[in-house]
Amino acid sequence: MSNYKNIKVIGFDADDTLWVNETYFREAEEAFCTLLSEYETPNKLDQELFKMEMANLELYGYGVKAFTLSMVQAALELSNYNISNKKLEQVLNIGKTMLNKPVELLDGVEEVLKTLSKKYKLILATKGDLLDQERKLEKSGLTSYFHHIEVLSDKKETNYSKLLNHLDVKPQQFLMVGNSLKSDVLPLANLKAHAIHVPFHTTWAHELVTEKETNGKEYKTISSLKELLNLLD
Template identity: 80%
Template sequence: MIENYKNIKVIGFDADDTLWVNETYFREAEAEFSKLLSEFETPNKIDQELFKKEIGNLTLYGYGVKAFTLSMVECALELSNNTISNEKIEEILNIGKKMLNKPVELLDGVEDVLEQLSKKYRLILATKGDLLDQERKLEKSGLTSYFHHIEVLSDKKETNYSKLLKHLEIAPKEFLMVGNSLKSDILPLVNIEASAVHVPFHTTWAHEMASEKETNGKHYKTISTLRDLLKLLS
């Protein structure tokens, strides 16, 4: 086994865009929202204002589809100077409902990787977002049986992970986190001296991106697909 991972007892997995498709649906929803509001602003301006509204609402609404839907409604009211029709507000709500009813599309190799690793390690799901929505997706995924513990975090910062490790009664050196977001799944773990493996997804929310300055000098592995994790830990 690679030296860095010899002490690992627990492996944490992010959910959205690590185990299953998620961000793609947000991009589709944003395009639909932009089309709905085309009479009020340009697509670029709509995208910018919606992003600002989402970031501004994070401390109130948190993450997930429901928070995103509320931000769309608020953004529509502001961009239209409160003239947007009830019918269009209903259409915006329906965009959110369609997102919540999307099928769970597993990424390549996910179940095989979890099945093999669960024989040797304690696996946990560590994700953020709306509790009800994440529980729904996990149930639809058929992956529940592979996880010893499931944690839906309000955020993914050093303090959140430290509390999680304390709850699991393990030291940072015994924990490995796997995820697609440098900002949420990788850097906070490196900063508390745990291990992390980055599995990039082709689409990333701007809020989850990390600059070269933030990642410079940080020690973590990057792999192309989740299947490579098996090689890394062999």
């Protein structure tokens, strides 16, 4: 059982930890499959789009813009380059719609940040597109609770090590809170920092991990951010 008494800094993931995100990607994928339904089955379209995202990940990184570029490329290839300009525009509009989505805070987020910011330094550590994450943070109204905001190109051990060095904080003084075992929990457990998993009802396939990967790793799972207040009291 983790002991949180040495914690000085708490890092929060943003998407699907503080606000809704993955739900909008699922909706976009459905819209994409409907748009290209004359070319393939929904299942095949979904699989091919995911493959395209994975192939482009190193080049484009994470976020809505990267996803939109992958949708365009997948649409061209799946239609054998027969897709109309009009439909390609509709693919681009799926991405634009995502970028204009409201920021819907998850339950208890503001109360938790407000309470914890009085005792700890809070930081936002998220990956994705810088412009889009800045937009969401501004719309969320949560900026004032964070001492530091970091948009990472990825969330691996090396990324977190650099972040902790930058913040001048030891791993045992740092707690990361997020919805992804792969991005928010396991890298921290490997660094001997603290991690708390708050699952979201939908997880992107790329973020899924096996039981073998989590075996023996020390972290705690809670069902709601509000539970943090009892744990860190």
